[in-house]
Amino acid sequence: xxxxxxTRCIDLxxxxxxxxxxxxxxxxxxxxxxxxxxxxxxxxxxKLCAKFAxxxxxxxxxxxxxxxxxxAEYLWLQxxxxxxxxNCAQLYGHSEELGGFVMEFIEGDDVxxxxxxxxxxxxxxxxxxxxxALLAKLHLFSSQANFNKADFDNQGDFEAxxxxxxxxxxxxxxxxxxxxxxxxxxxxxxxxxxxxxxDISPKNILFRDGQPxxxxxxxxxxxxxxxxxxxxxxxxxxxxIHVPAMQREYVQEAHRFWDxxxxxxxxxxxxxxxxxxxxxLPALMLAxxxxxxxxxxxxxxxREYVRALAISLLKQNTSQLSExxxxxxxxEGAGL
Numbered sequence: 001x002x003x004x005x006x007t008r009c010i011d012l013x014x015x016x017x018x019x020x021x022x023x024x025x026x027x028x029x030x031x032x033x034x035x036x037x038x039x040x041x042x043x044x045x046x047k048l049c050a051k052f053a054x055x056x057x058x059x060x061x062x063x064x065x066x067x068x069x070x071x072a073e074y075l076w077l078q079x080x081x082x083x084x085x086x087n088c089a090q091l092y093g094h095s096e097e098l099g100g101f102v103m104e105f106i107e108g109d110d111v112x113x114x115x116x117x118x119x120x121x122x123x124x125x126x127x128x129x130x131x132x133a134l135l136a137k138l139h140l141f142s143s144q145a146n147f148n149k150a151d152f153d154n155q156g157d158f159e160a161x162x163x164x165x166x167x168x169x170x171x172x173x174x175x176x177x178x179x180x181x182x183x184x185x186x187x188x189x190x191x192x193x194x195x196x197x198x199d200i201s202p203k204n205i206l207f208r209d210g211q212p213x214x215x216x217x218x219x220x221x222x223x224x225x226x227x228x229x230x231x232x233x234x235x236x237x238x239x240x241i242h243v244p245a246m247q248r249e250y251v252q253e254a255h256r257f258w259d260x261x262x263x264x265x266x267x268x269x270x271x272x273x274x275x276x277x278x279x280x281l282p283a284l285m286l287a288x289x290x291x292x293x294x295x296x297x298x299x300x301x302x303r304e305y306v307r308a309l310a311i312s313l314l315k316q317n318t319s320q321l322s323e324x325x326x327x328x329x330x331x332e333g334a335g336l
Contacts (some may be wrong), residue, residue: 005029005039009050012100016093019043036070036218040105047105048092053218069157069218070094074101076152076220079195083141087134087212110209115202118239119297121246128236128253131205131212132261135197135232139225142195143267149222152195158221162198163188165292167283173290180314184283187276191224193267198223200232202239226276229261233277233321234284241306242297251325258321275319282313282324 006027013019023043030038030049041048053070074094081088094101114127141147167185171178198219206213233254240250258277265273288295289303289310298306313324 005037005052008037008052008098008100009039009041012050012095012098013041013048013102015095015098016102018048018092018102036216041102047107048102049089049105050100050102052098052100069154069161069220070099070101071096072152072154072157072220073217076195076197076217077103079142080138080214080217083137084134087214089213089215106206106208106213108208112207113203114205114207114212115235117207118202118236118246118250119243121243124249124253125210126256127205127207127212128232128257129260130210131200131214131232132229132257132259133264134212134214135200135228136261136264139194139196139228140264140267142222143193143225147195152220152222154221155189155192155223158198158219158223161219162227166287167291169292170283170286170290174286174311177286177311177314180317181283184279184314187279188224188227191226191276192222194222194225196221196223196225196228198227198231200228201235202232224276225265225267226273226280229258229273230277230280230284232257233281234288237281237285237324238288238295238298238306241302254321254325271319274321278318278321278324281321282310286310286314 009027010021010024013024014021024041025044026040026042028040028042030040036054037052039050041050051070051073053073071094074091077088077091081091089106090104092102092104114131117127163185167181167188171181174181196219197214197217198221199216200214204214204216206215236250236254236257240247240254243250262270262274285306287293289298289306294303309327313327316323318324
């Protein structure tokens with residue numbers, strides 16, 4: 001076992017009464033994320049996953065965030081489990097004192113990470129539509145008057161995790177876009193309508209038996225549902241740019257995501273929601289090349305193309321996603 005993470009995992013499962021420390025065969029840290037320490041706990045009969053939030057992100061820029069977001073993540077997962085248990089990992093408990101929680105470790109021959117499939121040019125099998133429908137279901141559920149918003153009154157965490165590193169930081173890189181970016185930021189802050197995940201990225205979506213399993217809700221807050229929709233659409237567009245052979249398919253997946261999402265999004269007028277998603281989307285595209293957490297897979301020419309396209313779309317201030325999807329050849333510069 002490895003030092004600190006092993007000790008924390010042992011303390012966590014013991015505190016939650018899940019097992020005796022002598023039942024643990026191994027604790028294996030997982031890599032890849034920037035915001036948490038995550039490990040697999042193996043016993044003779046099962047594997048569990050433990051997760052602890054980090055105060056400083058594992059990125060080049062100085063990016064700090066409150067560790068109590070671990071509780072908000074667990075509560076978000078509980079909300080998902082309440083309405084769609086088949087789309088949520090089984091949960092085993094959270095310790096506020098230890099700043100961690102334990103859930104099912106998901107694996108199997110029928111399990112894949114959506115990001116890996118997209119980057120490896122795997123033909124889509126309806127993943128985007130299923131995710132769009134599920135996300136709208138959660139947003140609709142949490143938009144109701146009887147939903148307990150108090151559990152997710154953590155806008156400060158969302159500011160530290162998303163607004164500052166993704167949008168505010170862009171103003172230091174592109175001062176000429178300050179007015180447009182302030183408009184986007186004010187819009188997101190003003191439309192707190194539903195429980196949002198804040199990181200609907202293919203890296204956080206597993207598929208098991210063809211159904212999406214959503215993980216990593218560290219940015220969960222009661223906020224603007226347009227942010228979740230735009231965040232996912234952004235990744236599909238970036239993948240279309242990066243994988244030219246799948247350009248048509250991935251842009252079609254973006255259409256499907258929005259179609260399946262919008263059909264259930266009746267907590268507000270559809271045109272208002274689409275306008276905010278369309279306003280957010282180019283800002284998020286720019287954030288993934290010039291923000292504090294750029295995507296790792298775009299080459300130099302691809303980053304330049306994304307930057308130019310995002311700035312153009314941001315200045316156009318379009319209100320329709322179809323105009324963004326048709327804005328240009330998403331494969332321009334791809335592969336270079």
